[in-house]
Amino acid sequence: MAKTYDAIIIGGGHNGLVTACYLARAKWKVLVLERRGLVGGACVTEETIFPGFKVSTAAYVNSLFRPQIIRDLRLKDYGFEVVERNPSSFSPFPDGRSLTLGADEAMNEREIAKFSAKDAAAYPKYLAMLERVATVIEPTLDQIPPNVLRPGIGDLLSLGQLGLKAKQLDGAMGEAIEVLTGAARPILDRWFESEELKATLATDAIIGAFAAPSMPGTAYVLFHHVMGETNGARGVWSYVRGGMGGLTQALARAAADLGVMIRTETEVVRILVEGESAVGVVLANGEELRAGNVASNVDAHLTFETFLDPAVLPPDFLAEIKRIDYASASAKINVALERLPSFTAAPGSQAGPQHRGTIHLCPDQDYIERGYDDAKYGRPSREPIVECTIPSSVDPTVAPPGKHLMSMFCQYAPYTLRDGRWDDAARNAFADRCFDVVEQYAPGFKASVIDRQILVPPDIEAKFNLTGGNIFQGAMSLNKLFLFRPAPGYADYRTPLKHLFLCGSAAHPGGGVMGAAGANAARTMLKHR
Ligand SMILES: Cc1cc2nc3c(=O)[nH]c(=O)nc-3n(C[C@H](O)[C@H](O)[C@H](O)COP(=O)(O)OP(=O)(O)OC[C@H]3O[C@@H](n4cnc5c(N)ncnc54)[C@H](O)[C@@H]3O)c2cc1C
Numbered sequence: 001m002a003k004t005y006d007a008i009i010i011g012g013g014h015n016g017l018v019t020a021c022y023l024a025r026a027k028w029k030v031l032v033l034e035r036r037g038l039v040g041g042a043c044v045t046e047e048t049i050f051p052g053f054k055v056s057t058a059a060y061v062n063s064l065f066r067p068q069i070i071r072d073l074r075l076k077d078y079g080f081e082v083v084e085r086n087p088s089s090f091s092p093f094p095d096g097r098s099l100t101l102g103a104d105e106a107m108n109e110r111e112i113a114k115f116s117a118k119d120a121a122a123y124p125k126y127l128a129m130l131e132r133v134a135t136v137i138e139p140t141l142d143q144i145p146p147n148v149l150r151p152g153i154g155d156l157l158s159l160g161q162l163g164l165k166a167k168q169l170d171g172a173m174g175e176a177i178e179v180l181t182g183a184a185r186p187i188l189d190r191w192f193e194s195e196e197l198k199a200t201l202a203t204d205a206i207i208g209a210f211a212a213p214s215m216p217g218t219a220y221v222l223f224h225h226v227m228g229e230t231n232g233a234r235g236v237w238s239y240v241r242g243g244m245g246g247l248t249q250a251l252a253r254a255a256a257d258l259g260v261m262i263r264t265e266t267e268v269v270r271i272l273v274e275g276e277s278a279v280g281v282v283l284a285n286g287e288e289l290r291a292g293n294v295a296s297n298v299d300a301h302l303t304f305e306t307f308l309d310p311a312v313l314p315p316d317f318l319a320e321i322k323r324i325d326y327a328s329a330s331a332k333i334n335v336a337l338e339r340l341p342s343f344t345a346a347p348g349s350q351a352g353p354q355h356r357g358t359i360h361l362c363p364d365q366d367y368i369e370r371g372y373d374d375a376k377y378g379r380p381s382r383e384p385i386v387e388c389t390i391p392s393s394v395d396p397t398v399a400p401p402g403k404h405l406m407s408m409f410c411q412y413a414p415y416t417l418r419d420g421r422w423d424d425a426a427r428n429a430f431a432d433r434c435f436d437v438v439e440q441y442a443p444g445f446k447a448s449v450i451d452r453q454i455l456v457p458p459d460i461e462a463k464f465n466l467t468g469g470n471i472f473q474g475a476m477s478l479n480k481l482f483l484f485r486p487a488p489g490y491a492d493y494r495t496p497l498k499h500l501f502l503c504g505s506a507a508h509p510g511g512g513v514m515g516a517a518g519a520n521a522a523r524t525m526l527k528h529r
Contacts, residue, residue: 004290005031007525008281010268010307011297011465011504013041014065017251018518019295019503019525021073024258026526031289032260033281035267035465038245039252041297041504042464042471043513045245045398050336050451052400056244057455058332058464058471060389060407061085061358063228063237064514065247066142073254080250082238083395084230087353091200091360092345092441099196100353103236115194126191130226131234133176136165138227141509141516144524145482149489181478184222185213185365195364202368203360203387206411208471208511210327212372213365217477224476224512237358239391243398247513271296271307271500278500281307293525295493297504297518298465299473300324300486304495317496320487324506325475326468328457329375329412333431336450337404340393341442355393361386361437371412378418380430385411386437403450410434415457415468427454472511473504482508493521494528501525 007023009016012034020030038044042058049055062082070076087102100111105124113120140162146155169176178187184205188198202213205222212218230238240246252262270282271294280290296303304313304321313321339349346354362368362385371381387409392399399405413430420426431454438445457469466473474480483491485508493501503521505511 005029006291007031007293007295008033008289008291009295009297009503010271010281010303011035011041012039012252012262012264013297013504014043014248014251014513014515015504015518015521016041016295016297017248017255018069018073018515019297019522020260021251021255021258022519022522023525024255024260030260031291032255032262033266033268033283033289034262034264037264039262039264040245040248042466043244043248045243045249049334049453053336053403053405054243054245054398055334055405055453056240056391056407057334057453058460059244059513060239060391060409061237062240062244062247062513063230063235064512065228066515066519067229067232068142069515069519073251075247075250075254078250078253080247081241082230083241083391084236084238085357085394088237088357089200089360090346090354090357091196091362092343092354093196094363094440096345097196098343098345098354099200100357101200102357103233112194112197115196116192119192119194119197122191123197129172129175130179130223132169132172133179133223134227134234136169136176137180137223139165140482141227141514142520144493144520145485145491145508147489147492148483179219179223181216182219183214183216184218187219188213188365199362199364199367200360202365203362203385206368206372206385207387207409208328208330209475210329210375210412210414212369214369220478220481221476224510228514239389239395241395241397243391244513268307271303273308273312273497277498293499293501293529295501295503295521295525298506299326299467299470299504300502300506301326301467302465303502303506308497312497314496317487317490324480324486325477326470327415327475328460328469328471329414330457330460330469330471331410331413331430331434332455332460333408333410333434334453334455335406335408336399336452337406338448338450339402340390340404341406341438341445341448343442345441351393355390357389359388359390361388361441375412375414378414378416380413380417380426380433381411382433384413384430384434384437386434388438408434408438413456415461422456422458427456427459430454430456473506474510476510481510485510493517493524
């Protein structure tokens with residue numbers, strides 16, 4: 001059969017769309033194949049969950065998406081608009097006090113001083129420390145990682161440049177290494193004394209990770225969540241107007257204008273291989289499609305262990321793919337609300353600062369550890385850690401007039417239960433406990449609920465085809481970051497098969513709505529055409 005496309009992209013997640021756009025800009029003939037009825041992957045807006053509401057089913061906030069891609073693909077012209085969140089977080093506590101943090105330094109100082117004057121003074125220094133690390137790490141997001149196993153001249157140069165960049169850290173090298181490899185808790189314990197502040201910051205260290213803040217690797221997750229920017233302001237997260245799908249729909253419109261063909265409800269089941277090269281895909285309906293190149297936006301387990309006969313891959317590489325950790329204990333609950341919650345710590349159902357940012361419901365770090373203790377033995381946390389966002393408090397387009405939409409990111413709900421399985425009773429029992437947590441801080445919340453959608457890890461797996469329900473397409477642990485994601489020697493988006501590439505969050509720089517993997521993969525593909 002004749003070659004029909006220059007590239008087929010398996011999956012229309014945001015990364016796959018970014019790859020498609022960059023290839024099409026280079027005049028490639030590109031086809032995107034998406035299993036669901038809509039593109040966007042875990043970055044979507046769905047309007048059928050609660051009629052009249054625009055639900056960001058999975059991802060709910062943005063800051064990591066690369067500004068260069070917004071400019072290159074003119075995404076603002078295609079309708080992409082961010083809505084800043086100010087302040088960025090609100091943490092109510094059981095004693096009726098609260099902590100609000102954001103971009104306003106004077107406010108942060110006042111707020112933290114309510115709990116500790118010492119911490120108020122330390123906080124800007126802590127942020128400056130993270131900033132120092134970020135100046136070295138953040139540029140690597142847009143970099144094609146060098147090949148450490150078979151380095152060519154370019155790889156050696158790139159490693160050298162990295163070394164020079166790291167040298168800038170000077171005396172801060174040790175703290176940077178700790179942030180990249182260590183546990184969040186000892187870092188926070190050294191910097192601060194107030195549990196309220198530490199608990200607020202520690203929740204960022206566990207988002208999407210099946211780990212407690214006392215465990216190595218969580219400091220990187222924390223750091224990952226302080227990178228990024230909104231309209232040039234570092235570390236500021238935003239909503240996307242109309243829900244997260246506002247980004248992926250803009251990408252889809254840009255792709256269409258560039259001539260990219262997109263087929264939805266089209267599931268790939270196999271990658272066609274001839275000799276040592278990928279030459280196309282087979283669809284669930286048996287149809288075969290041929291292309292000069294295939295790029296996979298889905299995770300490494302599906303790409304290499306499901307779509308391919310493992311026998312075509314080198315055993316060492318396969319062993320690395322099997323080493324990827326897909327454990328997940330993250331649940332997402334989307335809630336349609338009659339009215340905004342009124343918090344004991346900041347009463348009122350008119351939209352206020354307490355509603356705009358991320359609402360952390362977690363009194364102290366031990367609370368997180370206990371929640372994790374349950375989950376590590378296969379039990380959903382008896383007292384879950386709940387992070388709420390209410391996009392309708394700043395973007396009225398996502399809910400009918402007067403009504404509100406809440407995202408609840410809840411941990412820990414382990415994929416595999418020790419007793420029983422995730423049936424409706426187990427799902428509802430966990431969601432009820434999460435609702436009890438919100439009710440504790442905002443009495444009347446439960447009575448305001450119109451409807452809810454509960455997604456525990458097996459639901460996330462089924463809906464988005466994310467192995468294990470892992471929101472990052474594989475854990476962001478040091479052995480699977482940068483040079484090693486998904487496998488040492490294959491972090492440059494190439495794979496052991498010629499003309500087969502990875503272009504999604506299974507590759508560097510991993511999970512999050514960044515677009516970096518998609519853009520970097522396109523650069524690699526254009527170089528190795
Ligand atoms: C519940 C949840 C909450 C999150 N919250 C945030 C957040 O607030 N902010 C943030 O930055 N990140 C968040 N993330 C992470 C972020 O959403 C993901 O890392 C990111 O969307 C991944 O994008 P991707 O394009 O790499 O892959 P995906 O979004 O996984 O896209 C892969 C695409 O491939 C399709 N596909 C799968 N199998 C096939 C097949 N066989 N044939 C054809 N197509 C197929 C899928 O349907 C999907 O469209 C969250 C993720 C989840 C699940």
